[in-house]
Amino acid sequence: MGATRALARMAMALALAGVAMASAELAQADQTLDTVLKRGKLIAGITYDSPPSGYLDAQGNVLGYCADVARYIAKRLGVGLEFVQITASSRVPLLRTGRIDAEIAITTPNKVRNEVVDFTFTYISDNGVMLVREGQSTKVEDYVSPSKVIGSTQGNGFVAGWKNLHADAQFKLYPEESSVVVALKKGDVDAVLTNEFSAHRFAQSGGLAYTAAWTTSPDSIMIRQDESKWRNWLNWALQRMWLEGTLQKLYKKWYGVDVNFRMGDAGEIQSRVMEIGQTDDPWKDLPPGFFDALLSDKSYTLQ
Amino acid sequence: MTDQPVDLRRAMRSPRVKLLIWRIGCGVVLMLALRAVLDLDWTSVAPSWLFLLTGLGRSWLLAIVAITAGGLAAAPLALARVYGPPGIRQAATALIECVRATPELMIVFWVYFTLPIVTGNQVTSWNAALGSLSVIAAVYLAEVFRAGLYSVPRGQSEASAATGMSGFSTFLYVILPQAVRNMVPALIAQLVGLFKTTSLVYAIGVMEFFRSITVTNNAVFAPYQLYLVLALGYFLSCFAITRIVRWYDPKYQLLE
């Protein structure tokens, strides 16, 4: 067994080498905006299976509210756009390692996340609901039981929230939202923790229903930590979208409802936000026809 | 008219008749399968054919590029393991064995999520897929190369030494040409394994064949139709590669 022993020793040496190499952390603070402009392309992390916020059609076109917001932002920066698929578990690693410039999706700020990343203003006001099979109870309290299997995605903020309320809950977590929905349909989980807008869309596809809200779920664009310039620019852009009315129109287009929140610090737009673009901040004019295309069903052709 | 039944029984035992019966049996099964396939509703899936074909093409591209890159990396690894000086030899062995003992899915996660933390360089999911598949290909091909080097009988190097050839020219002119010829089928066979492994990079969001099928299924929900396409795509691709191996060396025992 000399070979095995040699192998074990080598494995240990390799592991130690790994530790030594890993002591260098990523540190490139506050340059994302410049990087994006220099690269001429915004790399946006987006969900591929959370309709109507971010999802793909049968030909692989990226659709959804978040996708359209990303398209608008890229145009205002005057750069191209690349989508990178994120899931609940991959979004933070992809952002921190610099793979994406911003996660334009349905992430709710919380303390654990805020310790490692930063967030913009809220741009979606959603709720946490439970998606269930049609015919089952749609009362949240009926699923507060250790005998009920609660499904969700790995890394979904609702899981920690639900665990805080009900410590003995039993979870079954999948890597992707689409997998959880099929697992619910086939009976492997009794209820799925998801947001109301997605639940509404999944319920429309048939065989599913959803409960009333058990928590709120305001979502923000997620960016790397210590990126004031980039966060400020995104916050200004969201406010300008709001003042233009574009954000509200996109909200109505995708979620079918009017916005039920107010943009900005404590719901107030920052004064002088219209001065963006007058200094050295980028704020490009939109090409003719852009608005119509963005608000149409074919906004994916804009890319 | 003599004993018809006896003749028939003997005829049934002849290899050619057996083959005929087998082929007819296969034909019947295929026909039944085809009827079942045509009974499915294909209208929702049909518009996605180009998208799915692109996915299949990406899987092929991943497999071919990775096996090329892996092959280039495998050669020095195998040489180090066979001819390297003591320290190097053990290091190469440990590297190969450790990577071979690590799940392919973990390797994919490593290259995509974890390596960037170590190196500080970000990596696209496509490059991560290529990188991890190349690493996987490299360690397996290193073993193929090693087996190829060992496949040349020892007597040959002894004979070369006896005729006064140097160690290096023995390797270059005697061992290598034979080893390469012996390992070609195993090399192609590795492509089958690698092609199937490409399905794992689905987990990091590469729009390869498996991911494009699931994306289409999420949008139109036609699991039977799409999994059939999925199975056919992988089966026919791998089948084609194994046929190439059989054509090159009919006696080759295909083991990955």
Added chain:
Amino acid sequence: MDWHILWQYRAALWDGLVTTVWLSALAIVGSTAVGVLVGCLGATPSFYLRRLTAAYTELLRNLPLLVKVFFFYFVLSMPTIPAALLGLVLHQSAYIADVTGAGIRSVARGQLDAGLALGHGYWQVFRYVILPQAVRIVIPPMTTQYVAVIKNSSIVALIAVQDLTYQTQQINVETFRGFEAATAATVLYVIVALGIIGSMTLLQRRVGVR
């Protein structure tokens, strides 16, 4: 780097390791049973059995494991563990059948003929002459197959089986310490694989001729 996180999550890692080990153990037993049976049938003189077993291995070997597991789980709606196990067993049984068949065929053909010439039946010769020799031959390639089962078991994390890979992801999403978790899981996988290799080497020594 924060290696304390591993100690904090030792229970999760342990659970994941236990799940990986028992799932792989069941898959190893199942795929060996099916694979050896198919391999032996394929090595019989029967034309139809040979063709059928060849079709079995060809079909299963040309499909990725992920496709099988997802098919059983999402399309056929099987429960999680049976779907995972069936996928792993079917997948590896095809390889084990090939290994077994190759092992049997590598025992010289003359031995079968000699046995038959002495008036023994096929199964008798198979049982007392060919099988004991074939077992010794197939142990090394079988080791490779068993290590492959351990490795392949990692993909069941994608259908929410809480194995080692799943727990790695879970630690990553709860603490954002993916590097530490992945390192721990990789080391554990290598240790399990080394355990398999070690015990198969012992087995090889016990049944070996010399």
